[in-house]
Amino acid sequence: MKQIRDQKSKIKGGFGKKIGEVVEASSAEFVAQCYKLDEAPPLGSIVKTQDNLAAIYGVVFDVETHSLEPGRRVVARGENLESEEDIFKANPQLARLLTTDFKVLVVGHVEGKSFRHYLPPKSASIHSFVYMCQLEEVGTFTQSMDFLSLIVNAKIDVPVDEVVAACLRHACQAHDDRVAFMVKAGKELARMFSGDANRLNSLLKRIK
Amino acid sequence: MTDRNSEEQTRLGVVVSGSLTRGVEVRLEPLVSVEDMAVGRYVAIEGAKHRFFGMITDVSLETVDPSVTITPPDVSDPFIAQVIAGTATYGKLRVLPMLTIGGEAASILEGPQPAKTVPAHFSVVNLASQRDVEVVFGAEDEKRFYVGTPLDMETKVCLDIAEFVKRSNGVFGKSGTGKTFLTRLLLVGMLQKNAAVSLVFDMHSEYGWEGKTEKGYKVKGLKQLFPSKVAIFTLDEESSKRRRVSTDVVVRIGYDEIEPEDIELLRQTLNLTEASAQTVYQLAREFGDRKWLEAVMNLNEDDSKQLIGRLNIHDSTYRNLRRGLENLRRFSFLVPRARENSVQRILEYLDRGINVILEFGRFDDFAAYILVANLLSRRIHARYRENSEREMGGEVAPSRPLVITIEEAHRFLSPEFSSQTIFGRIAREMRKYNVTLLVIDQRPSGIDGEIMSQLGTKITCLLDDERDLDSVLTGTSGKSELKSVLSKLETKQQALIFGHAVPMPVVIKTREYGTAESYKELGFLEASELKRKTEKDLEDLWA
Numbered sequence: 001m002k003q004i005r006d007q008k009s010k011i012k013g014g015f016g017k018k019i020g021e022v023v024e025a026s027s028a029e030f031v032a033q034c035y036k037l038d039e040a041p042p043l044g045s046i047v048k049t050q051d052n053l054a055a056i057y058g059v060v061f062d063v064e065t066h067s068l069e070p071g072r073r074v075v076a077r078g079e080n081l082e083s084e085e086d087i088f089k090a091n092p093q094l095a096r097l098l099t100t101d102f103k104v105l106v107v108g109h110v111e112g113k114s115f116r117h118y119l120p121p122k123s124a125s126i127h128s129f130v131y132m133c134q135l136e137e138v139g140t141f142t143q144s145m146d147f148l149s150l151i152v153n154a155k156i157d158v159p160v161d162e163v164v165a166a167c168l169r170h171a172c173q174a175h176d177d178r179v180a181f182m183v184k185a186g187k188e189l190a191r192m193f194s195g196d197a198n199r200l201n202s203l204l205k206r207i208k
Numbered sequence: 209m210t211d212r213n214s215e216e217q218t219r220l221g222v223v224v225s226g227s228l229t230r231g232v233e234v235r236l237e238p239l240v241s242v243e244d245m246a247v248g249r250y251v252a253i254e255g256a257k258h259r260f261f262g263m264i265t266d267v268s269l270e271t272v273d274p275s276v277t278i279t280p281p282d283v284s285d286p287f288i289a290q291v292i293a294g295t296a297t298y299g300k301l302r303v304l305p306m307l308t309i310g311g312e313a314a315s316i317l318e319g320p321q322p323a324k325t326v327p328a329h330f331s332v333v334n335l336a337s338q339r340d341v342e343v344v345f346g347a348e349d350e351k352r353f354y355v356g357t358p359l360d361m362e363t364k365v366c367l368d369i370a371e372f373v374k375r376s377n378g379v380f381g382k383s384g385t386g387k388t389f390l391t392r393l394l395l396v397g398m399l400q401k402n403a404a405v406s407l408v409f410d411m412h413s414e415y416g417w418e419g420k421t422e423k424g425y426k427v428k429g430l431k432q433l434f435p436s437k438v439a440i441f442t443l444d445e446e447s448s449k450r451r452r453v454s455t456d457v458v459v460r461i462g463y464d465e466i467e468p469e470d471i472e473l474l475r476q477t478l479n480l481t482e483a484s485a486q487t488v489y490q491l492a493r494e495f496g497d498r499k500w501l502e503a504v505m506n507l508n509e510d511d512s513k514q515l516i517g518r519l520n521i522h523d524s525t526y527r528n529l530r531r532g533l534e535n536l537r538r539f540s541f542l543v544p545r546a547r548e549n550s551v552q553r554i555l556e557y558l559d560r561g562i563n564v565i566l567e568f569g570r571f572d573d574f575a576a577y578i579l580v581a582n583l584l585s586r587r588i589h590a591r592y593r594e595n596s597e598r599e600m601g602g603e604v605a606p607s608r609p610l611v612i613t614i615e616e617a618h619r620f621l622s623p624e625f626s627s628q629t630i631f632g633r634i635a636r637e638m639r640k641y642n643v644t645l646l647v648i649d650q651r652p653s654g655i656d657g658e659i660m661s662q663l664g665t666k667i668t669c670l671l672d673d674e675r676d677l678d679s680v681l682t683g684t685s686g687k688s689e690l691k692s693v694l695s696k697l698e699t700k701q702q703a704l705i706f707g708h709a710v711p712m713p714v715v716i717k718t719r720e721y722g723t724a725e726s727y728k729e730l731g732f733l734e735a736s737e738l739k740r741k742t743e744k745d746l747e748d749l750w751a
Contacts, residue, residue, distance in 0.1 A: 186290070187294070200281075204288050
């Protein structure tokens, strides 16, 4: 454990808020479970997970709250109650029976001291912690727009363009000159969608 | 775009494709606006081994995806406009690589060399710097004369006058595009650099003493600027007097100097039939080459009848000829016997290195112009020819190169006449006998193609007739590209120069002529300054 902490301290940017833990992992994406119900990071935000080999960065592309037991469906309980909060007060077990998961698309990792905007050699470790990235780190990671191609080419159930737009809206807060950042990102997208002007148009409208 | 004069290099884009004949295509950088580009402007291309110097010949708008043109993006939003520029849409230049600068031994020793290849893919293209232009066109010196500046640049474009006068040259352009101003400059250049003496057939009397701009301002002619080096000859003394021009010689031409060839040349202007033009030769045989005109003019009715009976000439042919010849009577400069030999006088001046400008005064019609210009030039050319033959024999020193300036050249050099007039011969013989032409014309398509191809340097102002454009650019490499440049010239003070005296075609903004400052630059001193200079020279002499 100490080894991991030492490794972590070497990584630039430090750590943001701990929000969950990896419960399913593959090379291109991982699923993390939130520690608290409904407290998942926003769509498109950049998170990271760390094991003793490398820090892996990803973009949140799907958030799902569901019953812990696959066979038990959630049923409506608030018909005779005043507010939604009363439901949880009246049924304190609910917080234990439900869980919020978020899916993360891997968009880069750290090798040595530098960012690599491509898939890491090894997938994220199960049970490794997932942290929100601090703004400063988001800013450094998004200096290069190469990570966008990983999102654009991902095979996911959620509309890719929505994830791209959400990610850029999130990342631009980390840059002093937000307009310049968006123009740079827009130009990268324009190159990627050079054969599909309509898709580019609708995407640009979402990030301006 | 930043001010290119203050910044040495302005990056325009990179080479993406192309060929030597068609020119290379350059994709513009997103931040460079197509609106800042202009055909005719120079660029420098940084190839891997050579530095290329080229000219923009076309500017185009391109899109990556054709659907953008069908549903254009919302460019009213500055963000979208900024993103789209240079990515989904971009500007493209076509650049004709003309020269290579540096990089190889010949280029370092002898200056820029013609480009024989194209720069490699993605070579960086910059706007040519002032220095590049200087390297290519040279600085003003004892051989080079400053004629103008490239578009949007301050650098001087210089014409190698010594090379220029070695061949016949042409100045073309629609009327009102500045041919006369350009020609005045060229004449000043030849005079200043002492490269040749000029004989100008000044049809509208605008080179010698004084000309006028289109707006009616007066501009000084050559005699006013360089009184000791220019002589004004006139055919019409009264007109010169009215205009208060101090003329040096009044030219008179005797009937005996007119030869049958001269009449044949005037066939159209005198409205003669083919048969009557041929009759002239018959009459010349009858009366002798030198006497025929006077004799025919003085024939009365009876003598005429006898003559045509004897020579078997058809009556109507003879009448047509007489009517035509009667037209010559209105030319008061034609006299039965000239007191002095005009050709001799002109040659005397030319031998002394004095430029001769022959004013036509009121005789500014084609008949007089063609007759006099052809007649005098033929004699002068003959003398030069004789001289150069003697020179070959080692008898005499080579004569000073002579440049004969003719206006409305298509009248002399049309395919029909070019073989008959002396000008056709001069243009073909080139500098063999030290006589070359400076042809000024507004309708180059009327000039024999063979002659056009012999012209060394062509300077053309705006032309927009397809045939004229084709004729001027015959035999020039990059013809279609230059055509687009030429037809986009402004109507005033812009010209394209290409050929022998410049290393590559160049579009210039013609040097200023007509302001006090411009006269000063050309070496003209106002009376008070001249006096001061003379006094100083005297002081220096005695000191």
